[in-house]
Amino acid sequence: xxxxxxxxxxxxxxxxxxxxxAVRRTTVRRISRQEIEQAVIVGEIxxxxxxxxxxxxxxxxxxxxxxRPLHVQCSLPPDVKIIxxxxxxxxxxxxxxxxx
Numbered sequence: 001x002x003x004x005x006x007x008x009x010x011x012x013x014x015x016x017x018x019x020x021x022a023v024r025r026t027t028v029r030r031i032s033r034q035e036i037e038q039a040v041i042v043g044e045i046x047x048x049x050x051x052x053x054x055x056x057x058x059x060x061x062x063x064x065x066x067x068r069p070l071h072v073q074c075s076l077p078p079d080v081k082i083i084x085x086x087x088x089x090x091x092x093x094x095x096x097x098x099x100x
């Protein structure tokens with residue numbers, strides 16, 4: 001099973017947690033739990049961070065059911081934590097997938 005498939009299963013089952021940073025950032029950015037789940041379940045891994053402070057993590061690009069693009073950074077299984085989530089800034093991202 002690929003990393004994204006494992007993450008989709010974890011998110012579909014609701015078996016993930018938020019870091020305090022993620023709680024603060026998603027509140028300020030008005031990103032709901034439902035939107036994060038939607039984005040991850042249809043998303044793709046666009047960057048990997050094998051040496052992140054929370055353990056290996058990745059950046060997922062996904063879209064909500066309303067079409068809102070989101071980047072969700074989360075740690076990889078078995079202990080999946082949302083590290084942060086945000087709407088990609090077009091000045092920093094090309095097609096929401098590649099850093100400028």
